[in-house]
Amino acid sequence: SLDFAAKLARRLGVTVREDVVHAVDGVDLSIRRGEVVGLVGESGCGKSTLGRMVAGIMPPTEGSILSHGRDLRSLSGVEARRTKLRTQMIFQDPYASLNPRLKVEDIVGEAPLVHGLVRREDFAGYVDEQFRRAGLDPGLKKRYPHQFSGGQRQRIGIARALAVQPEFLVCDEAVAALDVSIQAQILNLFMKLRQELDLTYLFISHDLGVVEHLSDRVVIMYLGRVVEEAPAEDVFRSANHPYTQALLSEVPRIDTRKRAFAGVKGEIPSPLAPPSGCHFHPRCPHAMERCRIERPALREIAPGRRSACHLNDAA
Ligand code: SF4
Numbered sequence: 001s002l003d004f005a006a007k008l009a010r011r012l013g014v015t016v017r018e019d020v021v022h023a024v025d026g027v028d029l030s031i032r033r034g035e036v037v038g039l040v041g042e043s044g045c046g047k048s049t050l051g052r053m054v055a056g057i058m059p060p061t062e063g064s065i066l067s068h069g070r071d072l073r074s075l076s077g078v079e080a081r082r083t084k085l086r087t088q089m090i091f092q093d094p095y096a097s098l099n100p101r102l103k104v105e106d107i108v109g110e111a112p113l114v115h116g117l118v119r120r121e122d123f124a125g126y127v128d129e130q131f132r133r134a135g136l137d138p139g140l141k142k143r144y145p146h147q148f149s150g151g152q153r154q155r156i157g158i159a160r161a162l163a164v165q166p167e168f169l170v171c172d173e174a175v176a177a178l179d180v181s182i183q184a185q186i187l188n189l190f191m192k193l194r195q196e197l198d199l200t201y202l203f204i205s206h207d208l209g210v211v212e213h214l215s216d217r218v219v220i221m222y223l224g225r226v227v228e229e230a231p232a233e234d235v236f237r238s239a240n241h242p243y244t245q246a247l248l249s250e251v252p253r254i255d256t257r258k259r260a261f262a263g264v265k266g267e268i269p270s271p272l273a274p275p276s277g278c279h280f281h282p283r284c285p286h287a288m289e290r291c292r293i294e295r296p297a298l299r300e301i302a303p304g305r306r307s308a309c310h311l312n313d314a315a
Helices: 002-009 047-054 077-086 104-114 120-133 150-162 180-197 208-212 232-238 242-248 289-293
Strands: 012-016 027-031 036-040 063-067 087-090 168-172 200-205 217-222 225-231 299-302 305-307
Touching: 027 047, 027 225, 036 047, 036 208, 047 087, 047 168, 047 200, 077 087, 087 150, 104 120, 104 150, 120 150, 150 180, 180 200, 200 208, 208 232, 217 232, 217 242, 225 232, 225 242, 232 242
Parallel strands: 036 200, 036 217, 087 168, 168 200
Antiparallel strands: 012 027, 012 063, 217 225, 225 305, 299 305
């Protein structure tokens, strides 16, 4: 139907193949408008690299990043700038990217002024609106970044991102540095903004527990490859891949469901010299001879669910 075609046309897609250091290796990921995708894995698994590629900050050495069906590299001039503004990245440490010599009103309002999204005479009201959206008191806008707490600085980072009217936010460990109670507040803010502004999210975290409540779909990465992809509720109810099961057993939960094993054993290997076959085999309690030799393909195991594990062939 026409509706379906329109939806397809509005997909934000990313296809990345074989980075030189294999930081990201043969990943093929599509994100629909309005969707929240959680991207999870241990540090060094390539999820931040993928996030930067999706946000257009880092070009892939091979493969392509598509936004609304258009390859980012094919865009230039005004179109390229507009597309770049549409995707904003929120980092773990907003302080590192907040100019300490600027008042926060200028930090938030600078880009929209430069890009002509607001007129000089509307500047004050526009900045106030972004402050309120991010849960900050506009009365504090004449202060400098060091006068704010960690949680407030993250809100300033969010206000700055919102000020350029994005449609897609890539959040890279955006709550990892915050206390647990503040984490919950910031996660709630992301969800509120999703409703209000019809935002799409790629939410990157090493912690499955953090993405559990806000993701529609979860993508699990291990050493540059996607090992499992499924609707969030399926991942938490019945994870398929042994690596996902291991990650899940690390998430503190109230229920007492039995887990295959506790935690992910051993160190994550170097992405420069990943293990042969299934990258996870040295740490997997179910590893078979075949796992050392043959790379398992990421394939559909149920509608909307994909997993890369040889155990699925035996089933
Ligand atoms: Fe474990 Fe083999 Fe499955 Fe890899 S393919 S996750 S080593 S059982």
